[in-house]
Amino acid sequence: MPARLTESIDFHGSALMLRAERQKVLAGNIANADTPGFAARDFDFKAALADATGAQSGPAMAKPSASAFVVSTTHIGHVAGSGSGDTGASRIDSTAMKYRNAEQPSLDGNTVDLDRERANFADNALRYEAALRFINGSVRNMLSAIRGD
Amino acid sequence: MSMMKIFNISGSAISAQSQRLNVVASNMANAESLAGPDGQTYKSRQVVFQTEPTKDGGAGVKVSSIIEDKTPAKRVYEPGHPMADGEGFITQSNVNVVEEMVNMMSASRSYQNNIEVMNTARQLLQKTLQLGQS
Numbered sequence: 559m560p561a562r563l564t565e566s567i568d569f570h571g572s573a574l575m576l577r578a579e580r581q582k583v584l585a586g587n588i589a590n591a592d593t594p595g596f597a598a599r600d601f602d603f604k605a606a607l608a609d610a611t612g613a614q615s616g617p618a619m620a621k622p623s624a625s626a627f628v629v630s631t632t633h634i635g636h637v638a639g640s641g642s643g644d645t646g647a648s649r650i651d652s653t654a655m656k657y658r659n660a661e662q663p664s665l666d667g668n669t670v671d672l673d674r675e676r677a678n679f680a681d682n683a684l685r686y687e688a689a690l691r692f693i694n695g696s697v698r699n700m701l702s703a704i705r706g707d
Numbered sequence: 708m709s710m711m712k713i714f715n716i717s718g719s720a721i722s723a724q725s726q727r728l729n730v731v732a733s734n735m736a737n738a739e740s741l742a743g744p745d746g747q748t749y750k751s752r753q754v755v756f757q758t759e760p761t762k763d764g765g766a767g768v769k770v771s772s773i774i775e776d777k778t779p780a781k782r783v784y785e786p787g788h789p790m791a792d793g794e795g796f797i798t799q800s801n802v803n804v805v806e807e808m809v810n811m812m813s814a815s816r817s818y819q820n821n822i823e824v825m826n827t828a829r830q831l832l833q834k835t836l837q838l839g840q841s
Contacts, residue, residue, distance in 0.1 A: 574835075575709075578708065578709045578710045578831075579709045581709070581710060581713060581831070582709040582710065582713055582716065582764075583764070583766075585713040585716045585717055585765070585824050585828065586716050586765045586766030586767070587766070588717070588720070588821060588824050589717055589719065589720030589767060589768050589821060589824075590720070590756075590758055590766050590768055591817055591820065592724075592727075592756055592768075592813065592814075592817055593756040593757065593758050593768055594755075594756065595758075596758050596766070599766070655764065679824065679827065683827050683830075683831055686831050687831065687834060690834055690835060690838060693838060693839075694838060694839065697838075697839045
């Protein structure tokens with residue numbers, strides 16, 4: 559039960575970390591808009607989030623465990639009792655990073671489309687804020703449940 | 708916290724772009740400079756940008772070198788000029804003012820873009836700091 563309480567926060571927390579990571583990648587693209595030969599990069603957010611949260615599709619999707627005493631990894635920072643450990647959401651595997659296909663490639667080999675990057679940057683910022691609000695909402699809900707007022 | 712790295716990334720870009728602006732400024736200032744006593748005119752300079760990867764997968768920028776333009780110097784027919792040679796020509800620097808203007812505009816736009824990126828990151832971080840409050 560305690561795991562269920564913070565499940566929603568954990569999920570949105572992972573999303574928040576990934577959004578911050580993507581924001582950094584997009585900032586790098588914008589910073590290198592004039593660098594010859596630079597290839598713009600990005601990663602598949604959906605796949606990365608599924609990877610980070612153990613492929614659960616939403617906050618309330620965890621299956622009840624068969625035994626109450628099984629050590630379950632409900633958080634990305636938890637160390638699994640056996641098997642391979644999770645790398646955590648804060649770091650994107652370098653293999654998950656992809657190069658963007660240039661729609662209008664330039665002669666110097668730079669594939670940054672500044673308009674697209676800026677749009678992505680703004681979009682990502684908005685979604686980051688959304689994740690923040692979800693977490694805030696969860697915290698508020700939980701607090702009001704604890705206080706009982 | 709990877710959001711903090713944005714300041715490093717955009718900061719490196721801003722510094723690189725301002726260096727580019729500096730070079731443009733010195734090119735523009737010397738656009739009509741004549742050859743000095745050694746017979747050498749001012750050579751137009753251009754910055755070369757290079758990606759500087761940060762430790763955790765970010766991509767900053769640095770100015771890897773400043774190259775001198777190899778195009779020949781401008782020769783202008785001005786027989787009345789005190790520095791004119793035997794045929795009445797003076798030798799000016801090889802700066803192309805129109806190109807430099809375009810360069811300046813591009814640098815200033817890129818500078819602004821990176822400032823905006825930093826502003827957005829700052830706002831997001833500020834909101835993150837207020838997480839769980841209110």
